[in-house]
Every structure is written in structure tokens, then in C-alpha cells.
Amino acid sequence: MVLKTEEMTLNMGPQHPSTHGVLRLELQLDGEFIVDVIPHIGYLHRCFEKHAEFMTYPQVVPYTDRMDYLASMYNEFGYAVAVEKLLGIEVPERVEFIRVIMGELQRIASHLVALGTYGADIGAVTPFLFCFRDREKILSLFEMASGARLLYNYIWVGGVSRDLPPDFLRLAKEFVDYFRPKIKELNDLLSFNKIFIERTANIGILPLDVAVNYGITGPMLRASGMKWDLRKDDPYSVYNKFDFDIPVGDGRMGTVGDSWDRYYVRIIEMEESLKIVEQALNQIPEGDVLSAIPKRIKPPVGQVYGRVENPRGELGYFIVSDGTVNPKRIKVRPPSFVNLAVIGELCKGHMIADVISVLGSIDIVLGEIDR
Amino acid sequence: MTEKEIFEILKEKFGDSIIEFVEAQAGENYIKVSPLEIDKVCAFLFTDDRLLFDSLINFSGVDDANGEKKVNEDGSFDFIGGTLSVVYHIESLKHLHKLTLAVSVEKDKPDVVSVTDIWAHANWHEREAFDLLGINFLNHPDLRRILMPYDWEGGFPLRKDYKDPEFYRGMKVPY
Numbered sequence: 258m259v260l261k262t263e264e265m266t267l268n269m270g271p272q273h274p275s276t277h278g279v280l281r282l283e284l285q286l287d288g289e290f291i292v293d294v295i296p297h298i299g300y301l302h303r304c305f306e307k308h309a310e311f312m313t314y315p316q317v318v319p320y321t322d323r324m325d326y327l328a329s330m331y332n333e334f335g336y337a338v339a340v341e342k343l344l345g346i347e348v349p350e351r352v353e354f355i356r357v358i359m360g361e362l363q364r365i366a367s368h369l370v371a372l373g374t375y376g377a378d379i380g381a382v383t384p385f386l387f388c389f390r391d392r393e394k395i396l397s398l399f400e401m402a403s404g405a406r407l408l409y410n411y412i413w414v415g416g417v418s419r420d421l422p423p424d425f426l427r428l429a430k431e432f433v434d435y436f437r438p439k440i441k442e443l444n445d446l447l448s449f450n451k452i453f454i455e456r457t458a459n460i461g462i463l464p465l466d467v468a469v470n471y472g473i474t475g476p477m478l479r480a481s482g483m484k485w486d487l488r489k490d491d492p493y494s495v496y497n498k499f500d501f502d503i504p505v506g507d508g509r510m511g512t513v514g515d516s517w518d519r520y521y522v523r524i525i526e527m528e529e530s531l532k533i534v535e536q537a538l539n540q541i542p543e544g545d546v547l548s549a550i551p552k553r554i555k556p557p558v559g560q561v562y563g564r565v566e567n568p569r570g571e572l573g574y575f576i577v578s579d580g581t582v583n584p585k586r587i588k589v590r591p592p593s594f595v596n597l598a599v600i601g602e603l604c605k606g607h608m609i610a611d612v613i614s615v616l617g618s619i620d621i622v623l624g625e626i627d628r
Numbered sequence: 629m630t631e632k633e634i635f636e637i638l639k640e641k642f643g644d645s646i647i648e649f650v651e652a653q654a655g656e657n658y659i660k661v662s663p664l665e666i667d668k669v670c671a672f673l674f675t676d677d678r679l680l681f682d683s684l685i686n687f688s689g690v691d692d693a694n695g696e697k698k699v700n701e702d703g704s705f706d707f708i709g710g711t712l713s714v715v716y717h718i719e720s721l722k723h724l725h726k727l728t729l730a731v732s733v734e735k736d737k738p739d740v741v742s743v744t745d746i747w748a749h750a751n752w753h754e755r756e757a758f759d760l761l762g763i764n765f766l767n768h769p770d771l772r773r774i775l776m777p778y779d780w781e782g783g784f785p786l787r788k789d790y791k792d793p794e795f796y797r798g799m800k801v802p803y
Contacts, residue, residue: 298774298775299773299774299775299776299777302775302776304785306760306786307785307786307790342655343654343655344654345654467748469682469683469721470682470747470748470749471748471749472683472684472685472747472748472749483721485721490724556654557653557654558652558653558654559652559653559654559655559656560652560655560656560658560715561654561655561656562656562685562686562717562728564685564686571685573685573686573717575686575688575715575717576655577690578654578655579693585690585693586688586690586691586786588686588688588689588690590685590686590687594752595749595752598748598749598751598752599748627775628775
């Protein structure tokens with residue numbers, strides 16, 4: 258007797274705890290094996306780009322916070338870099354140092370969420386709590402500087418909204434000393450845990466040529482073995498003044514570009530970010546942070562593409578100016594949007610439980626994908 | 629290689645399909661290409677040994693808002709005619725040079741050839757430009773809406789003369 262077989266469609270989401278937001282994955286299944294994954298996005302679409310056309314340039318900054326809400330500082334940073342490039346203005350060195358300190362602390366905070374929730378998705382709940390405990394300390398530093406815990410409106414075009422409070426440098430240094438041993442703790446708890454490795458190594462392998470063709474950037478591209486980081490390869494701000502390394506995936510637990518590599522690249526990146534923060538805290542010059550903020554931003558007719566290395570990859574702003582105080586068009590190149598597009602390639606041939614593992618290793622933020 | 633040198637190479641190879649080299653007052657320069665030849669130009673940029681543009685870094689649709697503006701009685705306005713543009717930012721990870729290409733099409737017949745075959749990255753960005761601006765990408769494998777609901781019939785939100793529809797699925801839209 259011949260058994261009847263057919264492909265089955267299964268919807269994962271939109272309300273699923275491990276889709277990290279409102280995302281629907283349409284799984285085409287052959288038994289429990291994945292034939293294809295079709296993501297359906299747009300549930301959080303709130304027309305950032307259309308809103309921005311009715312705002313003046315400085316008014317857009319709070320909106321950028323709300324795209325990638327786990328890395329708000331870096332969204333503002335990217336927007337400021339793009340508009341300053343269009344205007345052709347220089348900002349004081351102290352401002353650049355403050356931006357780098359905030360940006361790298363934000364990278365650590367964002368990676369902590371990524372790594373913690375990744376462990377929680379796979380079943381390790383303790384590291385998740387440890388990660389949030391440490392992230393809380395970074396949020397307190399941000400609250401001290403900007404007054405807000407998640408959506409800061411701190412980095413403005415031409416400067417930052419206010420100077421660092423007097424105690425900030427001391428507390429930030431204390432955080433660096435506090436956090437360095439915690440990375441080892443996370444390694445002991447999660448990274449080299451046998452169960453975790455079994456669930457992530459050799460799962461969702463992303464070959465380098467596929468990654469480049471799909472425009473993948475950030476930790477995902479580096480995990481596939483390419484040493485590419487805009488902080489080194491297209492330096493902006495004052496990143497060329499610091500000594501740090503770009504980690505790449507080496508397939509230590511399985512194959513280059515698997516989920517474990519994508520996870521571990523983020524761990525090393527946190528160490529490198531700590532190095533940058535430490536150097537910046539020691540070298541930060543005195544100065545006025547408000548002096549370069551333009552009174553009225555009215556760029557000439559033209560267009561510019563400014564990009565920075567966000568915790569998730571290349572965050573780009575394409576701004577078209579028609580010579581008025583409102584931007585004619587702001588197009589965001591969100592790293593999560595681009596990185597999510599490859600999920601079909603990553604999941605083919607794996608099982609349903611591995612979709613969770615692959616999705617967690619991509620580290621998406623739906624607020625940014627849907628804008 | 630500089631943008632100007634790449635422009636010369638392209639001009640020699642493709643002739644009239646390469647329309648002009650635009651030097652911007654502010655920001656960056658770009659090369660304007662014919663919308664129906666853009667796939668051939670990109671395929672050449674992708675494969676030629678001197679150029680090797682293996683990475684599409686950004687892809688944007690733009691409403692140029694350059695038609696004839698007609699103001700209605702209620703204060704809203706329409707553009708008669710005018711063009712839509714698509715801007716491609718590409719980069720070579722081997723030679724480390726960058727280039728900006730642009731095409732512009734009439735709003736009445738917004739047909740651009742898809743470059744998804746060359747860079748898979750373009751797939752979702754082209755769907756987004758189709759969704760929000762109504763640019764039609766020929767030869768695209770899967771041209772569906774992406775950010776707006778699949779059954780949205782209220783027009784293309786990023787066009788400058790977009791107006792909210794009265795109702796969506798029986799719900800009143802303007803509030």
C-alpha cells in the first residue's frame with residue numbers, strides 16, 4: 258500500500274512568543290521538515306517615512322527612536338550622521354566621543370537582549386534574567402544622561418541634547434569593570450552549554466556568497482566569515498581613534514555561518530565594545546556640546562546616503578532634500594528588514610523547532626522591519 | 629575607481645541607455661540610466677572584473693513631485709503627470725568602490741525592470757517600492773504588497789498626492 262503524502266501549511270505567529278514581535282511565518286512542511294518559510298510582515302507598519310515628510314529635520318529624531326526600540330541611541334546616531342553629511346557640518350570632538358560611548362553601550366544593551374532572549378527561546382531561562390539585570394545598569398546610565406530609559410531623543414543633528422552629568426564618567430567606568438567578568442559568566446552558563454550547542458551548531462548555515470547577495474550585514478555577515486564592519490571599513494565619527502577588533506565566525510562548534518557562530522560573534526562584540534567604551538571614557542575631551550547645533554536646518558537641493566553600523570547591521574538613511582525645511586523623502590535601510598529576507602534559505606531542510614533557533618539568531622526587531 | 633571613470637566605461641558599453649552623470653549641489657553624484665535597460669547595466673556592473681559590484685546596499689523609491697500641481701476645493705492636491713524615481717546604491721566589497729544609479733519613470737506608466745535576479749537583496753525592497761509608491765517591476769518573481777495589507781485598495785501612501793480612503797473594510801479611516 259502506498260501512503261498518501263502532501264505538503265502542509267502551518268502558520269507560526271502573528272502572536273507567537275518566539276517571533277519577537279508581530280511576525281507571521283508561513284511554514285510549508287513535509288512532515289516535520291521545512292520546505293519553505295514565507296515571512297509576512299507589516300503588522301506594525303506606522304508610516305515613519307510618510308510622517309517624516311511632514312516634519313522638519315530636527316523633529317524627525319524622536320521618530321527614529323521608535324524604529325529599532327532596542328537600539329534607539331544608534332538610530333539617532335545614524336540619522337545625525339546622514340543629515341550632517343548632507344549639510345556638510347563638523348561637530349565638536351566631545352560630541353563625537355559622547356556619541357561613541359552611548360552607541361557602544363547601546364550595542365552591549367541590544368546584544369544582551371538578543372543573547373538573553375535567544376537562550377530563553379531555546380529553553381535556558383536563567384541567562385535571560387542575568388542579561389536583563391546587566392542591561393538595566395546600562396539603561397540607568399542612559400536615564401541619567403537623557404532622562405529616558407528607552408526612547409532617548411538624546412543625539413541631535415549637530416550635537417547632543419545636553420552634556421553628560423557630572424558623575425556619568427565614573428559610573429560608566431564602574432559599569433565596564435563590573436560587566437567584563439559577567440561575559441565569562443554568560444559563557445559558562447550558555448555559550449558552551451552542551452544542550453545549547455546541540456540546538457544551535459550546524460543549524461541554519463548561511464554561506465558567505467548567499468549572505469552578500471542578500472545584502473546581509475552586521476553580526477550575521479561576520480558570522481559567515483567576512484571581516485566587514487562599517488566602523489572600520491567606512492569609518493564615521495571618531496571610530497578610527499580606537500583600537501578594537503572585528504570578530505568573525507570560525508565554525509568552532511560546527512560550520513562557519515551557523516546559528517552558534519552568529520550567537521558567539523555577538524558575545525565577542527560585547528567585549529570589543531567594552532574596549533571602545535573604556536578608551537573613549539579615558540580620552541574624552543572637554544568642550545561645548547551645543548555649539549554646533551544649527552538654529553535652522555535648511556539643506557540645499559541634493560541627496561545623500563548616510564550609514565552606520567547598528568547592533569544589527571548596516572543602518573542607512575537615504576535623504577532627498579528639495580531645499581525646504583522638510584525632507585522630501587527619507588528612506589531607511591533597516592538591517593533587520595534585510596536580514597529577515599534570507600530566513601527561507603536558512604530553514605530549508607531543518608525541522609520546525611529549528612525555525613525558532615534560526616529566527617532567534619537573526620535577532621530581528623519588528624518595529625524597525627515594519628517602520 | 630571613481631564614479632566618473634565608471635560612467636565612461638558604461639557610456640562606451642551601453643551608449644544611449646546611460647542618460648547622464650548628475651553632479652549634485654549637495655550630497656552625492658549619480659548616474660541616470662534608462663529604466664528598461666537597468667537590469668542589463670546592473671548585470672554588467674555585477675560581473676565585469678574591473679567593477680564587480682557584488683553588493684546592493686540600499687534601494688529606494690522616490691516620488692519626485694514634479695508634475696503639474698492642481699489644488700482641489702478641500703485643500704488637498706493632485707499632481708498631473710510627473711515622475712517616480714528609483715535610486716540604487718551599490719558597492720563592491722572587493723574593489724571597495726561605491727556608485728549611485730537612478731532611473732526615473734512616468735507616473736502614468738511606472739515600469740522598471742527588476743534587478744532581483746542579480747541581487748536577491750532587491751526582492752523585498754522592490755516589493756516595498758511597489759507597495760508604497762506603485763512602481764511596477766517587470767520580471768519580479770513575487771510582486772505582492774509587503775508592508776500594507778494584501779487587500780489594501782486605498783492607493784500608494786508615499787506618493788505626495790496620496791489621500792486616505794474613506795473606508796477600509798467598513799471601518800472609517802480619517803479620524
